Amino acid sequence: MKGRFLSLLVPPTAWLVVFLVVPTAVLALAGFSTEGVRALAEPVTWLLFWRSFRIAVVSTALCLAVSYPVAYYIAGCGKRWRAILLFLVVLPFWTNLLVRTYALKFCLDPLGWSSTESAVVLALVQSFLPFMILPLYSSIEKLPRRLLEASQDLGASPARTFWSVTVPLTLPGIAAGCILVFIPVLGIFALPEFIDERTPMVGSQINLYFMKNRNPGAGSALTLILMVLTITLTGIYSRFRKSEGLV
Protein backbone atom coordinates (compact mmCIF):
# COMPACT_ATOMS: atom_id res chain seq x y z
CA MET A 1 0.00 0.00 0.00
CA LYS A 2 2.80 2.32 1.01
CA GLY A 3 4.77 1.49 -2.15
CA ARG A 4 1.74 2.17 -4.29
CA PHE A 5 1.14 5.50 -2.60
CA LEU A 6 4.74 6.56 -3.19
CA SER A 7 4.71 5.45 -6.81
CA LEU A 8 1.69 7.71 -7.29
CA LEU A 9 3.08 10.63 -5.30
CA VAL A 10 6.65 10.80 -6.58
CA PRO A 11 6.29 11.34 -10.37
CA PRO A 12 3.97 14.39 -10.30
CA THR A 13 5.80 15.86 -7.31
CA ALA A 14 9.18 15.41 -8.97
CA TRP A 15 7.83 17.03 -12.14
CA LEU A 16 6.53 20.05 -10.22
CA VAL A 17 9.76 20.42 -8.24
CA VAL A 18 11.89 20.37 -11.40
CA PHE A 19 9.58 22.48 -13.57
CA LEU A 20 7.94 24.76 -11.02
CA VAL A 21 9.99 25.12 -7.83
CA VAL A 22 13.39 25.19 -9.53
CA PRO A 23 12.24 27.66 -12.24
CA THR A 24 10.84 29.93 -9.51
CA ALA A 25 14.24 29.87 -7.77
CA VAL A 26 15.99 30.64 -11.07
CA LEU A 27 13.52 33.45 -11.67
CA ALA A 28 14.22 34.90 -8.22
CA LEU A 29 17.98 34.76 -8.84
CA ALA A 30 17.60 36.46 -12.22
CA GLY A 31 15.25 39.04 -10.74
CA PHE A 32 17.70 40.04 -8.05
CA SER A 33 20.45 40.64 -10.60
CA THR A 34 21.83 44.13 -11.24
CA GLU A 35 19.56 44.65 -14.27
CA GLY A 36 16.59 43.43 -12.27
CA VAL A 37 17.15 45.81 -9.41
CA ARG A 38 17.82 48.63 -11.84
CA ALA A 39 14.49 47.96 -13.59
CA LEU A 40 12.71 48.22 -10.25
CA ALA A 41 14.24 51.62 -9.67
CA GLU A 42 12.74 52.91 -12.93
CA PRO A 43 9.56 54.98 -12.47
CA VAL A 44 8.13 53.51 -15.70
CA THR A 45 7.97 50.07 -14.06
CA TRP A 46 5.71 51.36 -11.31
CA LEU A 47 3.67 53.36 -13.79
CA LEU A 48 2.97 50.11 -15.66
CA PHE A 49 2.10 48.25 -12.48
CA TRP A 50 -0.23 51.07 -11.54
CA ARG A 51 -1.91 50.98 -14.97
CA SER A 52 -2.27 47.17 -14.86
CA PHE A 53 -3.71 47.42 -11.37
CA ARG A 54 -6.14 50.16 -12.39
CA ILE A 55 -7.28 48.30 -15.51
CA ALA A 56 -7.68 45.08 -13.50
CA VAL A 57 -9.78 46.84 -10.84
CA VAL A 58 -12.04 48.54 -13.40
CA SER A 59 -12.44 45.36 -15.50
CA THR A 60 -13.24 43.27 -12.43
CA ALA A 61 -15.82 45.79 -11.17
CA LEU A 62 -17.49 45.99 -14.59
CA CYS A 63 -17.46 42.20 -14.90
CA LEU A 64 -19.20 41.96 -11.55
CA ALA A 65 -21.79 44.60 -12.45
CA VAL A 66 -22.62 42.86 -15.74
CA SER A 67 -22.47 39.30 -14.40
CA TYR A 68 -24.61 39.65 -11.30
CA PRO A 69 -27.94 40.26 -13.08
CA VAL A 70 -27.10 37.54 -15.62
CA ALA A 71 -26.22 34.97 -12.93
CA TYR A 72 -29.31 35.99 -10.96
CA TYR A 73 -31.53 35.49 -13.96
CA ILE A 74 -30.01 32.11 -14.88
CA ALA A 75 -30.37 30.85 -11.30
CA GLY A 76 -34.09 31.70 -11.39
CA CYS A 77 -34.75 29.84 -14.65
CA GLY A 78 -36.19 26.35 -15.02
CA LYS A 79 -33.81 23.40 -15.20
CA ARG A 80 -33.77 23.17 -18.99
CA TRP A 81 -33.15 26.87 -19.63
CA ARG A 82 -30.57 26.98 -16.88
CA ALA A 83 -28.51 24.29 -18.64
CA ILE A 84 -28.85 26.01 -22.02
CA LEU A 85 -27.89 29.46 -20.72
CA LEU A 86 -24.95 28.17 -18.69
CA PHE A 87 -23.73 26.30 -21.75
CA LEU A 88 -23.96 29.47 -23.85
CA VAL A 89 -22.08 31.49 -21.22
CA VAL A 90 -19.28 28.95 -20.91
CA LEU A 91 -18.91 27.97 -24.57
CA PRO A 92 -16.78 30.96 -25.68
CA PHE A 93 -14.13 30.30 -23.11
CA TRP A 94 -13.44 26.88 -24.54
CA THR A 95 -12.23 28.73 -27.62
CA ASN A 96 -9.07 30.67 -28.28
CA LEU A 97 -8.78 33.96 -26.40
CA LEU A 98 -6.74 35.62 -29.15
CA VAL A 99 -9.28 34.63 -31.77
CA ARG A 100 -12.11 36.07 -29.71
CA THR A 101 -10.15 39.25 -29.11
CA TYR A 102 -9.40 39.49 -32.79
CA ALA A 103 -13.11 39.14 -33.58
CA LEU A 104 -13.86 42.03 -31.24
CA LYS A 105 -11.08 44.13 -32.75
CA PHE A 106 -12.41 43.36 -36.22
CA CYS A 107 -15.79 44.78 -35.17
CA LEU A 108 -14.46 47.76 -33.22
CA ASP A 109 -11.91 48.96 -35.78
CA PRO A 110 -14.41 50.19 -38.40
CA LEU A 111 -16.41 51.91 -35.66
CA GLY A 112 -13.26 53.82 -34.78
CA TRP A 113 -13.64 52.51 -31.28
CA SER A 114 -10.50 50.46 -30.80
CA SER A 115 -7.09 51.88 -29.85
CA THR A 116 -8.26 53.31 -26.55
CA GLU A 117 -7.86 52.17 -23.00
CA SER A 118 -11.63 51.78 -22.66
CA ALA A 119 -11.64 49.42 -25.65
CA VAL A 120 -9.00 47.34 -23.86
CA VAL A 121 -11.23 47.24 -20.77
CA LEU A 122 -14.23 46.27 -22.91
CA ALA A 123 -12.26 43.41 -24.46
CA LEU A 124 -11.13 42.23 -21.03
CA VAL A 125 -14.66 42.31 -19.61
CA GLN A 126 -16.00 40.41 -22.59
CA SER A 127 -13.26 37.77 -22.36
CA PHE A 128 -13.42 37.13 -18.62
CA LEU A 129 -17.20 37.32 -18.14
CA PRO A 130 -17.65 33.53 -17.80
CA PHE A 131 -15.12 33.45 -14.92
CA MET A 132 -17.39 35.83 -13.01
CA ILE A 133 -20.78 34.45 -14.00
CA LEU A 134 -20.07 30.84 -12.98
CA PRO A 135 -19.07 31.34 -9.32
CA LEU A 136 -21.83 33.95 -8.91
CA TYR A 137 -24.33 31.53 -10.34
CA SER A 138 -23.37 28.71 -7.99
CA SER A 139 -23.56 31.10 -5.04
CA ILE A 140 -26.95 32.55 -6.01
CA GLU A 141 -28.33 29.12 -6.80
CA LYS A 142 -27.65 28.00 -3.21
CA LEU A 143 -29.44 31.05 -1.79
CA PRO A 144 -32.19 29.91 0.59
CA ARG A 145 -35.32 31.39 -0.98
CA ARG A 146 -37.17 31.38 2.34
CA LEU A 147 -34.73 33.96 3.75
CA LEU A 148 -35.65 36.31 0.92
CA GLU A 149 -39.33 35.69 1.57
CA ALA A 150 -38.84 36.27 5.29
CA SER A 151 -37.14 39.58 4.59
CA GLN A 152 -40.01 40.69 2.38
CA ASP A 153 -42.64 39.47 4.83
CA LEU A 154 -40.99 41.54 7.52
CA GLY A 155 -41.50 44.60 5.36
CA ALA A 156 -38.14 45.15 3.67
CA SER A 157 -38.31 46.66 0.20
CA PRO A 158 -36.93 44.55 -2.67
CA ALA A 159 -33.87 46.84 -2.80
CA ARG A 160 -33.25 46.47 0.92
CA THR A 161 -33.68 42.68 0.69
CA PHE A 162 -31.18 42.61 -2.16
CA TRP A 163 -28.51 44.67 -0.37
CA SER A 164 -28.95 43.25 3.15
CA VAL A 165 -29.73 39.60 2.39
CA THR A 166 -28.86 38.55 -1.16
CA VAL A 167 -25.52 40.33 -1.52
CA PRO A 168 -24.06 39.30 1.87
CA LEU A 169 -25.13 35.68 1.34
CA THR A 170 -23.54 35.54 -2.11
CA LEU A 171 -20.30 37.15 -0.97
CA PRO A 172 -18.31 33.90 -1.42
CA GLY A 173 -19.32 33.81 -5.10
CA ILE A 174 -18.50 37.50 -5.50
CA ALA A 175 -15.05 37.01 -3.95
CA ALA A 176 -14.30 33.89 -6.02
CA GLY A 177 -15.37 35.62 -9.24
CA CYS A 178 -13.30 38.73 -8.49
CA ILE A 179 -10.17 36.66 -7.81
CA LEU A 180 -10.71 34.61 -10.99
CA VAL A 181 -10.97 37.78 -13.10
CA PHE A 182 -8.51 40.08 -11.33
CA ILE A 183 -5.47 37.77 -11.32
CA PRO A 184 -5.34 36.84 -15.01
CA VAL A 185 -6.14 40.42 -16.03
CA LEU A 186 -3.28 41.77 -13.92
CA GLY A 187 -0.82 39.57 -15.83
CA ILE A 188 -2.55 39.74 -19.21
CA PHE A 189 -0.41 39.66 -22.32
CA ALA A 190 -1.25 39.91 -26.05
CA LEU A 191 -4.87 40.99 -25.60
CA PRO A 192 -4.02 44.68 -24.89
CA GLU A 193 -1.53 44.72 -27.78
CA PHE A 194 -4.27 43.52 -30.13
CA ILE A 195 -6.72 46.23 -29.17
CA ASP A 196 -4.46 49.16 -28.46
CA GLU A 197 -0.69 49.28 -28.91
CA ARG A 198 -0.49 52.38 -26.75
CA THR A 199 -1.95 50.77 -23.64
CA PRO A 200 1.00 48.67 -22.51
CA MET A 201 0.54 46.72 -19.29
CA VAL A 202 3.04 44.77 -17.19
CA GLY A 203 2.79 41.75 -19.49
CA SER A 204 3.78 43.81 -22.53
CA GLN A 205 6.81 45.18 -20.70
CA ILE A 206 7.95 41.69 -19.67
CA ASN A 207 7.66 40.64 -23.30
CA LEU A 208 9.65 43.68 -24.36
CA TYR A 209 12.46 42.90 -21.93
CA PHE A 210 12.66 39.23 -22.93
CA MET A 211 12.09 39.33 -26.69
CA LYS A 212 13.32 42.76 -27.83
CA ASN A 213 15.65 44.40 -25.33
CA ARG A 214 17.49 41.17 -24.44
CA ASN A 215 17.27 42.09 -20.79
CA PRO A 216 15.96 38.95 -19.06
CA GLY A 217 17.06 40.25 -15.64
CA ALA A 218 14.63 43.16 -15.82
CA GLY A 219 11.88 40.93 -17.23
CA SER A 220 12.42 38.43 -14.42
CA ALA A 221 12.21 41.15 -11.76
CA LEU A 222 8.82 42.32 -13.09
CA THR A 223 7.56 38.73 -13.31
CA LEU A 224 8.68 38.10 -9.74
CA ILE A 225 6.67 41.07 -8.45
CA LEU A 226 3.65 39.92 -10.41
CA MET A 227 4.03 36.47 -8.87
CA VAL A 228 4.33 37.78 -5.31
CA LEU A 229 1.32 40.07 -5.82
CA THR A 230 -0.94 37.34 -7.15
CA ILE A 231 0.09 34.73 -4.58
CA THR A 232 -0.47 37.25 -1.77
CA LEU A 233 -3.94 38.00 -3.14
CA THR A 234 -4.84 34.32 -3.37
CA GLY A 235 -3.53 33.82 0.17
CA ILE A 236 -5.73 36.60 1.51
CA TYR A 237 -8.64 35.17 -0.42
CA SER A 238 -8.27 31.65 0.99
CA ARG A 239 -7.99 33.01 4.53
CA PHE A 240 -11.13 35.05 3.96
CA ARG A 241 -12.90 31.98 2.64
CA LYS A 242 -11.92 29.97 5.69
CA SER A 243 -13.35 32.55 8.08
CA GLU A 244 -16.54 32.39 6.01
CA GLY A 245 -16.86 28.75 6.90
CA LEU A 246 -16.44 29.40 10.63
CA VAL A 247 -19.00 32.17 10.97
Added chain:
Amino acid sequence: MKKLLAGFTALVLAALYAPIAVMMLFSFNESKYSVRWTGFTVDWYLKLAQDTTLHRELGNTLVLAGSTTVLATVLGTMAALAARDAFRGKRLYSTLIALPVMVPDIVLAIALRALFDAVHWKLSLVTAIVAHTTFNLSYVAVVVSARLQGLDRSIELAGQDLGASPVRAFWKVTLPAILPGVLSGAVLAFTLSFDDFVITYFTTSPGDGTLPMRIYSMVRFAVTPEINALSSVILVASLALIVAALKISKVPVAGGGR
Protein backbone atom coordinates in the same frame (compact mmCIF):
# COMPACT_ATOMS: atom_id res chain seq x y z
CA MET B 1 -38.18 42.76 -13.16
CA LYS B 2 -37.88 39.25 -14.53
CA LYS B 3 -38.39 40.55 -18.07
CA LEU B 4 -35.75 43.20 -17.55
CA LEU B 5 -33.25 40.59 -16.37
CA ALA B 6 -34.10 38.33 -19.32
CA GLY B 7 -33.54 41.21 -21.73
CA PHE B 8 -30.23 42.07 -20.13
CA THR B 9 -29.06 38.44 -20.24
CA ALA B 10 -29.99 38.25 -23.92
CA LEU B 11 -28.04 41.44 -24.54
CA VAL B 12 -24.92 40.11 -22.79
CA LEU B 13 -25.08 36.84 -24.73
CA ALA B 14 -25.47 38.82 -27.96
CA ALA B 15 -22.40 40.87 -27.06
CA LEU B 16 -20.47 37.63 -26.49
CA TYR B 17 -21.44 36.04 -29.79
CA ALA B 18 -22.00 38.92 -32.21
CA PRO B 19 -18.31 39.74 -32.85
CA ILE B 20 -17.56 36.08 -33.53
CA ALA B 21 -20.49 35.84 -35.94
CA VAL B 22 -19.49 39.02 -37.78
CA MET B 23 -15.89 37.88 -38.05
CA MET B 24 -16.94 34.49 -39.45
CA LEU B 25 -19.29 36.14 -41.93
CA PHE B 26 -16.52 38.39 -43.22
CA SER B 27 -14.20 35.44 -43.76
CA PHE B 28 -16.38 34.86 -46.84
CA ASN B 29 -16.09 38.46 -48.04
CA GLU B 30 -14.44 39.11 -51.39
CA SER B 31 -12.90 42.45 -50.51
CA LYS B 32 -9.35 42.50 -49.24
CA TYR B 33 -10.17 45.65 -47.26
CA SER B 34 -12.55 43.82 -45.09
CA VAL B 35 -14.85 46.59 -43.89
CA ARG B 36 -17.45 46.52 -46.67
CA TRP B 37 -19.26 43.47 -48.00
CA THR B 38 -18.58 43.10 -51.73
CA GLY B 39 -19.47 39.49 -52.48
CA PHE B 40 -19.22 35.87 -51.39
CA THR B 41 -16.02 33.90 -51.80
CA VAL B 42 -14.17 30.92 -50.30
CA ASP B 43 -10.84 32.15 -51.69
CA TRP B 44 -9.41 32.92 -48.27
CA TYR B 45 -10.00 29.35 -47.16
CA LEU B 46 -8.40 28.04 -50.35
CA LYS B 47 -5.41 30.26 -49.67
CA LEU B 48 -5.08 28.78 -46.19
CA ALA B 49 -5.29 25.29 -47.65
CA GLN B 50 -2.27 26.03 -49.86
CA ASP B 51 -0.18 27.65 -47.14
CA THR B 52 2.53 25.08 -46.34
CA THR B 53 3.89 27.03 -43.34
CA LEU B 54 0.41 26.88 -41.89
CA HIS B 55 0.31 23.12 -42.36
CA ARG B 56 3.52 22.80 -40.39
CA GLU B 57 2.11 25.06 -37.68
CA LEU B 58 -1.05 22.97 -37.52
CA GLY B 59 1.15 19.88 -37.12
CA ASN B 60 3.13 21.58 -34.33
CA THR B 61 -0.09 22.56 -32.55
CA LEU B 62 -1.41 19.00 -32.69
CA VAL B 63 1.89 17.42 -31.57
CA LEU B 64 2.10 19.89 -28.71
CA ALA B 65 -1.50 19.40 -27.58
CA GLY B 66 -1.36 15.61 -28.05
CA SER B 67 1.88 15.04 -26.12
CA THR B 68 0.79 17.44 -23.40
CA THR B 69 -2.53 15.66 -23.02
CA VAL B 70 -0.88 12.27 -22.52
CA LEU B 71 1.75 13.52 -20.05
CA ALA B 72 -0.56 15.83 -18.09
CA THR B 73 -3.36 13.26 -17.86
CA VAL B 74 -1.06 10.56 -16.49
CA LEU B 75 0.74 12.86 -14.04
CA GLY B 76 -2.39 14.75 -13.00
CA THR B 77 -4.33 11.54 -12.34
CA MET B 78 -1.43 10.24 -10.24
CA ALA B 79 -1.37 13.48 -8.28
CA ALA B 80 -5.10 13.28 -7.61
CA LEU B 81 -4.92 9.63 -6.53
CA ALA B 82 -2.00 10.32 -4.17
CA ALA B 83 -3.90 13.24 -2.63
CA ARG B 84 -6.60 10.84 -1.37
CA ASP B 85 -4.37 9.64 1.45
CA ALA B 86 -3.59 11.75 4.49
CA PHE B 87 0.14 12.37 4.85
CA ARG B 88 2.55 14.85 6.34
CA GLY B 89 3.04 17.92 4.21
CA LYS B 90 -0.24 17.43 2.38
CA ARG B 91 -1.09 21.12 2.57
CA LEU B 92 2.20 22.02 0.97
CA TYR B 93 1.54 19.35 -1.65
CA SER B 94 -1.91 20.78 -2.44
CA THR B 95 -0.47 24.27 -2.75
CA LEU B 96 2.22 22.99 -5.10
CA ILE B 97 -0.42 21.35 -7.30
CA ALA B 98 -2.61 24.47 -7.32
CA LEU B 99 0.23 26.94 -7.94
CA PRO B 100 0.38 26.76 -11.76
CA VAL B 101 -3.34 27.57 -11.90
CA MET B 102 -3.12 30.34 -9.30
CA VAL B 103 -0.62 32.63 -11.02
CA PRO B 104 -1.17 34.43 -14.37
CA ASP B 105 0.09 32.29 -17.24
CA ILE B 106 2.86 34.74 -18.10
CA VAL B 107 4.46 34.09 -14.69
CA LEU B 108 4.75 30.35 -15.30
CA ALA B 109 5.93 31.00 -18.86
CA ILE B 110 8.71 33.36 -17.77
CA ALA B 111 9.83 31.17 -14.85
CA LEU B 112 10.25 28.22 -17.20
CA ARG B 113 11.89 30.41 -19.82
CA ALA B 114 14.38 31.57 -17.17
CA LEU B 115 15.15 27.92 -16.35
CA PHE B 116 15.55 26.90 -20.01
CA ASP B 117 17.87 29.86 -20.61
CA ALA B 118 19.88 29.14 -17.45
CA VAL B 119 20.60 25.51 -18.36
CA HIS B 120 20.98 26.37 -22.08
CA TRP B 121 18.13 24.08 -23.06
CA LYS B 122 17.45 25.06 -26.66
CA LEU B 123 13.84 26.19 -27.11
CA SER B 124 11.77 23.86 -29.29
CA LEU B 125 8.47 22.00 -29.24
CA VAL B 126 9.94 19.84 -26.44
CA THR B 127 10.38 22.78 -24.08
CA ALA B 128 6.84 23.91 -24.96
CA ILE B 129 5.52 20.42 -24.15
CA VAL B 130 7.28 20.58 -20.76
CA ALA B 131 5.71 23.99 -20.04
CA HIS B 132 2.23 22.92 -21.16
CA THR B 133 2.41 19.73 -19.12
CA THR B 134 3.27 21.73 -16.01
CA PHE B 135 0.12 23.84 -16.06
CA ASN B 136 -2.22 21.18 -17.44
CA LEU B 137 -1.14 18.68 -14.79
CA SER B 138 -2.82 20.96 -12.24
CA TYR B 139 -6.06 21.23 -14.19
CA VAL B 140 -6.25 17.46 -14.65
CA ALA B 141 -5.53 16.88 -10.95
CA VAL B 142 -8.37 19.24 -9.95
CA VAL B 143 -10.89 17.62 -12.31
CA VAL B 144 -9.94 14.04 -11.33
CA SER B 145 -9.97 14.94 -7.61
CA ALA B 146 -13.54 16.17 -7.94
CA ARG B 147 -14.49 12.82 -9.43
CA LEU B 148 -12.61 10.85 -6.75
CA GLN B 149 -14.55 12.55 -4.00
CA GLY B 150 -17.67 10.64 -4.95
CA LEU B 151 -15.85 7.31 -5.17
CA ASP B 152 -16.39 4.68 -2.49
CA ARG B 153 -12.95 3.45 -1.56
CA SER B 154 -14.18 0.25 0.05
CA ILE B 155 -14.95 -1.23 -3.38
CA GLU B 156 -11.32 -0.87 -4.34
CA LEU B 157 -10.20 -2.43 -1.04
CA ALA B 158 -12.74 -5.23 -1.49
CA GLY B 159 -11.13 -6.00 -4.84
CA GLN B 160 -7.79 -6.38 -3.11
CA ASP B 161 -9.27 -8.49 -0.30
CA LEU B 162 -10.69 -10.83 -2.88
CA GLY B 163 -7.17 -11.45 -4.11
CA ALA B 164 -6.66 -8.86 -6.85
CA SER B 165 -3.17 -7.37 -6.89
CA PRO B 166 -3.08 -3.56 -6.30
CA VAL B 167 -2.25 -3.10 -9.98
CA ARG B 168 -5.14 -5.30 -11.05
CA ALA B 169 -7.49 -3.60 -8.57
CA PHE B 170 -6.49 -0.28 -10.10
CA TRP B 171 -7.16 -1.33 -13.69
CA LYS B 172 -10.35 -3.27 -12.92
CA VAL B 173 -11.97 -1.12 -10.23
CA THR B 174 -10.46 2.32 -9.69
CA LEU B 175 -9.77 3.35 -13.27
CA PRO B 176 -13.21 2.43 -14.69
CA ALA B 177 -14.83 4.35 -11.83
CA ILE B 178 -12.79 7.52 -12.38
CA LEU B 179 -12.59 7.23 -16.18
CA PRO B 180 -15.15 9.99 -16.85
CA GLY B 181 -13.07 12.33 -14.67
CA VAL B 182 -9.84 11.30 -16.39
CA LEU B 183 -11.40 11.80 -19.83
CA SER B 184 -12.75 15.23 -18.84
CA GLY B 185 -9.27 16.14 -17.62
CA ALA B 186 -7.75 14.95 -20.88
CA VAL B 187 -10.20 16.96 -22.99
CA LEU B 188 -9.58 20.03 -20.85
CA ALA B 189 -5.80 19.60 -21.21
CA PHE B 190 -6.05 19.18 -24.98
CA THR B 191 -8.27 22.25 -25.36
CA LEU B 192 -6.15 24.48 -23.13
CA SER B 193 -2.98 23.37 -24.87
CA PHE B 194 -4.50 23.76 -28.35
CA ASP B 195 -5.65 27.30 -27.57
CA ASP B 196 -2.70 28.51 -25.52
CA PHE B 197 -0.68 31.41 -26.82
CA VAL B 198 1.23 33.01 -23.95
CA ILE B 199 3.05 29.95 -22.61
CA THR B 200 3.89 28.65 -26.08
CA TYR B 201 5.15 32.05 -27.21
CA PHE B 202 7.75 32.25 -24.43
CA THR B 203 8.83 28.60 -24.37
CA THR B 204 9.23 27.64 -28.02
CA SER B 205 11.41 28.96 -30.81
CA PRO B 206 9.77 31.06 -33.54
CA GLY B 207 10.61 28.27 -36.00
CA ASP B 208 8.33 25.90 -34.07
CA GLY B 209 5.28 28.17 -34.16
CA THR B 210 1.71 27.07 -33.49
CA LEU B 211 -1.62 28.31 -34.88
CA PRO B 212 -2.27 30.82 -32.06
CA MET B 213 1.26 32.19 -32.58
CA ARG B 214 0.49 32.58 -36.28
CA ILE B 215 -2.70 34.52 -35.43
CA TYR B 216 -0.68 36.75 -33.12
CA SER B 217 1.93 37.67 -35.70
CA MET B 218 -0.64 38.09 -38.49
CA VAL B 219 -2.80 40.47 -36.46
CA ARG B 220 0.19 42.53 -35.36
CA PHE B 221 0.97 42.98 -39.05
CA ALA B 222 -2.47 43.79 -40.48
CA VAL B 223 -6.13 42.82 -40.34
CA THR B 224 -6.92 40.66 -43.39
CA PRO B 225 -9.73 38.33 -44.45
CA GLU B 226 -7.23 35.46 -44.22
CA ILE B 227 -7.05 35.96 -40.45
CA ASN B 228 -10.84 35.82 -40.36
CA ALA B 229 -10.74 32.51 -42.22
CA LEU B 230 -8.01 31.03 -40.02
CA SER B 231 -9.76 32.25 -36.86
CA SER B 232 -13.02 30.72 -38.02
CA VAL B 233 -11.31 27.39 -38.67
CA ILE B 234 -9.75 27.40 -35.19
CA LEU B 235 -13.08 28.32 -33.57
CA VAL B 236 -15.00 25.63 -35.39
CA ALA B 237 -12.32 23.06 -34.52
CA SER B 238 -12.54 23.97 -30.80
CA LEU B 239 -16.31 23.82 -30.86
CA ALA B 240 -16.34 20.47 -32.64
CA LEU B 241 -13.92 19.15 -30.05
CA ILE B 242 -16.01 20.29 -27.11
CA VAL B 243 -19.26 19.01 -28.58
CA ALA B 244 -17.67 15.62 -29.27
CA ALA B 245 -16.29 15.55 -25.73
CA LEU B 246 -19.71 16.34 -24.29
CA LYS B 247 -21.18 13.48 -26.27
CA ILE B 248 -18.67 10.86 -25.14
CA SER B 249 -17.90 11.74 -21.55
CA LYS B 250 -20.49 14.20 -20.28
CA VAL B 251 -17.69 16.66 -19.51
CA PRO B 252 -18.62 19.28 -16.95
CA VAL B 253 -18.35 22.21 -19.35
CA ALA B 254 -18.07 24.54 -16.41
CA GLY B 255 -14.58 23.22 -15.73
CA GLY B 256 -12.87 25.18 -18.52
CA GLY B 257 -10.10 27.71 -18.07
CA ARG B 258 -7.80 30.34 -19.43
